[in-house]
Each structure stands twice: as structure tokens, then as C-alpha cells.
Amino acid sequence: MKKGLLAGLIGLTLAGSAMAGHGEKPHAEHWTNATLTEKLAAMPEGNIANGQALHVQMMCNSCHGEQGESPSRNYASLNGQTKEYTMKMLLDYRDSRRWEDYKQANIMVKLARVMSDQDIADVAAFYAEQDMKAWDVDYTKDARIERLVAKGNANIMLTPCASCHGVHGEGNGITPAIAGQVPEYFVRTMKAYQEGHRNNDVHKGMSQFTHDLSDEDIKALANYYAQLPGGEK
């Protein structure tokens, strides 16, 4: 076992137990653009090989797949994710910003709490290096959805998805890659934003766009992005 992780494991027991009761959400400051930018800039440089080793050591592979390509509808794909987004998620789990109803985030919260900033940077570097993989989903060209992606919808004040997530859904810095994402996970995430269970986005940067989307829109977007190969690495 890596020394730092073992120390972390012991630390976790102490930190975890300092929480009142069990399963209660500890207080966590929301990010502002400034604090997030500052934190990400201060993160250490990730090491891909160490990240790959951690991917196995922390048993990430048992849910997220050998290279981060989720083998099931239950978990997110991480392959090809931007390193900033992966880092932010792990920091958010670690500091309980990403808690949702806890049940779902439970495992990630517990695991992230034993990861150092260096560990987080390393796995993020590893996932960013992996190719995205399109899903074999039932998608027939849907002009309405592709217009939503490329042009947005002025009637509901919706900016085009592509303007932040990229023309190929490849993501950009803190904006996650969504091409090749597990469609069921995509739907769950959008619903969690919509219903307010997930609120770790800076200034409701994502959740505000979900309010006026119908379930049908969300499902169609999930299928559209699932089959998108995400462009060249």
C-alpha cells in the first residue's frame, strides 16, 4: 500500500468520525469562479502512470471499467474526461459538495476522502489520456435535438450545449466532456440538476439549463451524446 494512502486511510477514520451522527452532510463552502480557478491552478501536475496505478489501487476500475469506460448503466464513463472536471468532482466528493442524496454518492465520498491532491491530479491525468468511446445506442438523426445542441433554443433562453461542451461534446477545461457518456447516467445527472439534488456547479452554471428541458429532450440528448465519438484526442 502506498504510504500516503495508508496515512489517509487512518486519517479518514478520524475525520469521518468527527462528523456528527452518520450520513449527515458536513458543511462545505460553494465554489466561486475565483476560488475554483485558484484551487485548480494550485493542484499538482498529474502523473499518468501513477494515475493508472491508482485507478487499480482505489478499485476505480471495478465500476468505471479498465480504461474508465463504464461497463454498465450504473456508473459514469471517465475515459477522455477533461482533467479539470475530474479533479473538481473528486474535490467536491472529498469536501462533500457533491453529495446528492448521499446514497448514490456514498462510495465516491468515502473513497475521495482518502485521496490526496496529488492522487486526484494523477487519476485525472490518466482519464484525460484515454480515448472516448461511443455507445452503441438507438439514435436516429433528430434534427430538433441537433439544433438544440448547435443553436440552442431562444424560446426557452437555452444556449447551445456545444458552446460550452464543444462541437464534439469533448468538453473544455472545467466543462465536462459528455460525448460517449453512459446515457442512463446522463439522464440521472440532468434530473439531479433539475431537481436540485446535485448542486456543486458554480453559480448554478449547469442546473439553470436543465429547468426547462422536458424528460423527452433529456433522453434524446443522452442518446445523441452517447453515440458521439467525441472527436480526436
Place this chain on the structure above:
Amino acid sequence: MSQNKITRRDLIKVFGASAVAATGLFGMSAKAYAKGANHVVIIGGGVGGSVCAKYLRFADADVKITMIEQNPEYITCLRSNDVMVGYHTLDELTFNYNTMREKYGINVMIDQVTGVDYDRKTVSTKNGEKVQYDRLVVSPGVDFRFQDYEGLSKELSDTKIPHAYKAGPQTLLLQKQLESIPQGGTAIICPPQNPFRCPPGPYERASLFAEWMQKHNPRGKVLICDPKDRFTKDGPFKKGWERLYGYGTDNSMIEWISGSQGGRVVGVDAKNMTIETDGDDHKGDLINIIPNQQAGKIAQIIGLTNHSGWCPIDRHTMESTLHKDVWVLGDSSIADAMPKSGYAAGSQAKVAAQAIADSLHGRSPGKAIYSNVCYSLAGENYGVSIAAIYEVRDGLIKPKGKSAGVSPITDKPAQPILEAVYQKNWQREFVKDVFS
């Protein structure tokens, strides 16, 4: 009440006329209220009794089922160690019998069984009831052998030397005692000799006490005085203790004295808070003697135990080998390689429910397959587990193939963390299977 005990009128009293008229109960037919319906009486409303009642309802819609239990509520021993260190409240572990009554049409009598007349097939109770049965199920848990320890008694366990091995007031007493240990003081835990209920229980308790002390009494110590040289999951437990509590070093928060090191407790001096062992005497600020055990008292009273103090059963059905048409479940039964755990009792209860339904309908019972899964905590975020599937082989219940295993010891820090998460999920789903 007169001879034919549970009449349709009684059921109406319990469930309300509309429920009975519409037979709105889960999987229960109108025949179950008929005068000639088969009547299965279950003594004990713990895991074994409750699962048996529920699954017997699944197996036979037409049978009348009565469960006799002393207490109106049941507190699971499962996770009661958590209560002592504040990870759970006792309330969260407390269940009533409303679901049994309302969903599965079980008549739950809060009463205490005093005897059984096997010739007349009648159970008598403290409140003077006489309940006739066609098939009887006995699932009474364990009885404690205070007499194995000089100076120990039931009365002392209720007041000063709690075993806290049946969840309830003693759980809270032990919690209070833990909190009252002076800084740098010692908690002594004395596990029983095999076989006993919840084999990892004492060691999980020691772990959680040590974890609690790290926060509240950092110079405190947990001393385990054991009559045995091995205990369940001892590999992963000791590894966890090494990682979390410095086990094996001079500064370890947990010290374990095995049987061959003289760890067996033979007596207690409650006034001086000292235990006498085969080795040295030890002074403690808290003394938790978990006494040796035998089959639940009622099983002894009604002659279901043999010389071992436990109840022999037919391995394929859980039917008593001493009395016909009587089944014994859970901790009280002699189930060979199966541990005395709630999970095991539930698994046995399902086999028994099917066997009882088979016997009522003249079918011959099948071959039994049992299972057991137990998760324990070596720390709040450090789980260890054991699991096995069991079959009957050479006349004994034995693990099937290579199904049996305990948590491997790996260098992956994620593994015990994930096992602690799975423990929570396992507990939630398990109690759902029993009480929902």
C-alpha cells in the same frame, strides 16, 4: 379464548372486518380463516421466526399462522455495536410487528410460552392461553450461561457487568460505561467459547471501542480476554487493527489475549472491577463478559435440546430430530458449519417455511441450500466480511464447493472502505427482507 384458538372472528378483531372480507392481505386466501385451516405456531419473533412467518405465507396462502413473542418490539442485535459508539440509535434498530400482521396476515400474540404438550399439540402461555398447532416452529435465540463464571449472574449483567449481547437496555448501559471510562482507562471484553451468536460481534465491538477512544480517550485501551486461539475473520480483523489502532506495537489500543495465553475468564469481582482468568487477573473500568451460550431457554424447557445444550435438527428441513412436527431455527439449532447469525437464521427460516408447507401438503421436502453473509466493521470506514453457501454433505451442513471466503487482505486502501459501504447496504436490505 376457547380451544380452537384463532378464529375468523379473532382475525377480524385484529385486522378489521374489511381487510378480512376483502382478503386484502398479501398472498393470504380466505381459506386461511376457515375452521379447518392448518395452523402453524411460531415461538419467537426474532429474525428466524419473522422470516419463517413471512415466507410461509409466500409458500402457503391457506395456512393460519400465529407468532408468539414476548416483546411488542424487536431490536436487532445486528448493528447494535454501532449504538454504543453513536453510529446508530437504538430506535433505528427497532421494529414492530405491524407489517407481519397487516401485510402477511400473521396473528402476532405478545405473550410468553411456558410449555408445549406434544401429544395434544398445544402450546401454553403465561397469560393462560392454550394454542393448538399442526406444525410448531421454535426460534428462541440464545440463553446465557452465567454459571460458567464465578461471581457472575443475570442480575449483575443487568446492572454492572453487561453482556449487551441482546440489543436493548444493556446496549445503552454499556454505552454509558464506555463513556465513563476515565482517561487512560481500560475496557475489557471477554468473548465466549464456541459456539455462540454472532461470532465476529465481540471483535467488532473491540474495534469500535478503540475507534471511539481514539477520539474521546486517546490513552484508553481495549483488552480482549478470549478463551479461544482463533476467531472468525481474525486475519482481516487483525490487519485492520494494525492499520487503524497500532495492533502489535507497544502503543496498540487493542490487546488480545488468546486462550493458550491464559485469556479464558473464570470469574469476576464486580466490586473491585477485576476479572480472574487462566492467566493473570485484570482490572478494568468497563468489564463486558459475553457469557458462553446455549439454546434459548424455552427450547430447553420443552425438551428440544440434547446433551450439548443445543437443538439437533434434520439438516434438510430444520425439523427437530427429538419431536415430530416441530422445527427449530436460528441460534438454537445445531447447524454445523453455519454460524449463529441473523442472516443464517433467515436462510434457515426460508428452508423451514418451504419444508413446513411441503409437509402440510404431503410433498416430500427438497434438498436444502443455505447461505450466510456477515459484514463487520473494524472501523467506521473499514469493513470485513465473510460469506458462504451451504449444502448438506455426509449428513452435515458444509460449505458448498469453494463458496466460503473472508475478505482478502490486500494493499488496496479502497477495499475495506468499500466493504464498509456494502455493510450499510447489506444491513438495510437484510432488515427489509425480515421486517418489510
